[in-house]
Amino acid sequence: MDFEKLTELIIELEVDDIADAVQEALDEGKDAFDILNSLTIGMDEVGRRYEEKEYYLTELVLAGETMKEAFKILRPALADSDKSEDKVKIIIGTVKGDNHDIGKNILGSLLLSSGFEIYDLGMDVDENRIIEKIRETGAEIVALSSLLTMTVEQIKVVHEALKDVGLRDKVKLIVGGAPLNMELAKKLGADDFADDAVDGVKHIKRLAGIE
Ligand code: B12
The missing domain is CATH 1.10.1240.10 (Methionine synthase domain)
Known part of the structure; x- marks a missing residue:
């Protein structure tokens, strides 16, 4: 094959x-x-x-x-044999209005096999569900996917909502998806961006202070 x-x-x-x-x-x-x-x-x-x-x-x-x-x-x-001992909690999801989840699922699987604890909110996720989940789990990282040009603005909505409730400096926000790049991601209020899921895991490890 x-x-x-x-x-x-x-x-x-x-x-x-x-x-x-x-x-x-x-x-x-x-x-x-x-x-x-x-x-x-x-x-x-x-x-x-x-x-x-x-x-x-x-x-x-x-x-x-x-x-x-x-x-x-x-x-x-895809399971990584080199599992980390630290169970850093990560919330993943696809932004509101977007029903693409294949990339997000790949990222989730890779994170899981790298030893992270994953809370997958699914697709079409709004800021309130993210805030609720952070409060419930104490997650330190939020990883969002946006595949549509139309929905990238939702990243800003999440960033602002986190600021409003005083959670923005308690979590790191990383985003990915084809319409995004590092510059746009930062402009929308995210801390980080990665091109693909493999790179995403590396960035997330860095954000979590593991590597
Ligand atoms: C499959 C697909 C669909 C499926 C989705 C099925 C599903 N369950 O996900 C369905 C049929 C539902 C669909 C619907 C639509 N789609 Co569509 N779809 C695609 C397609 C062909 C593949 C997307 C995909 O899964 N790629 C494979 C995965 C592995 O790649 P990925 O998602 O990019 O993820 C990788 C990276 O981006 C990154 N990544 C992704 N998320 C994250 C998050 C983080 C934190 C990090 C670090 C990294 C990361 O890692 C991943 C793996 O390496 C793309 C074209 C394309 N080649 O991208 C169009 C595409 C995304 N769709 C498009 C469109 C227009 C639509 C529709 C609006 C069509 C319509 N007229 O109804 C609807 C929108 C529905 C909605 N509200 O969301 C456009 C978007 C254009 C734009 N820029 O806005 C695209 C680009 C097609 C095109 N060329 O026009 N689609």
């Missing part, structure tokens, strides 16, 4: 075949992160085809399903 084939299975939306293909690649000893990378390349191509109007919403939905099937197999294999 080569990486190009895995990328192709995502692009061709082979929802019934992807799990077996990922399993085969793992059985051959391929690195789980390289497999993840080949799947992400496929998702990027799906996005490009959608932009070019070669694919429509049905295909986007199916691509999402295909990625989820792949991830069911891949998730345990």
Whole structure:
């Protein structure tokens, strides 16, 4: 099972075949992160085809399903053997108005396998739920995903709401998603940004003072 084939299975939306293909690649000893990378390349191509109007919403939905099937197999294999003893608590979620959760789920799995304690609020999460969860758990880090240009402003809403209730300097806010970059993230009030989930874990470790 080569990486190009895995990328192709995502692009061709082979929802019934992807799990077996990922399993085969793992059985051959391929690195789980390289497999993840080949799947992400496929998702990027799906996005490009959608932009070019070669694919429509049905295909986007199916691509999402295909990625989820792949991830069911891949998730345990991404587990890090070098588990940290410190259980830093992290709240993750996708911002209000946004129903993309694949990237957020990948980040969550990687964080979990790196020894963090994760509270996943899901998608379409507003500032009040985040505040509630911080108070309930004492989480030190909030990691938010925003995939839509339209919803990145929600990061600012969360930042302001945290300030209003006096929690802003008690938590670190890290964000990610394609419409964001470090400059925009900081402008919106976040402390940090990372391009992808693997880098996200490194940044979060730094924010938590682990590395
Ligand atoms: C699958 C998909 C969907 C699925 C989502 C399924 C699901 N459960 O997530 C469905 C069909 C629901 C969907 C709907 C829509 N979508 Co859509 N979708 C995509 C697609 C093809 C892939 C997204 C994805 O999962 N990528 C794979 C993951 C692994 O990547 P990722 O999310 O970027 O995450 C990585 C990094 O960004 C980072 N990361 C992400 N979050 C975080 C958080 C932190 C803290 C950190 C550190 C890192 C991090 O790490 C991740 C892994 O490395 C993208 C195109 C693309 N290539 O991105 C369009 C895309 C995001 N969608 C788009 C659009 C327009 C829509 C719709 C508005 C379409 C419509 N007309 O209805 C709706 C919006 C619905 C809503 N309210 O949210 C646009 C957004 C354009 C924009 N900039 O605003 C895109 C870019 C397509 C395009 N090229 O036009 N979509």
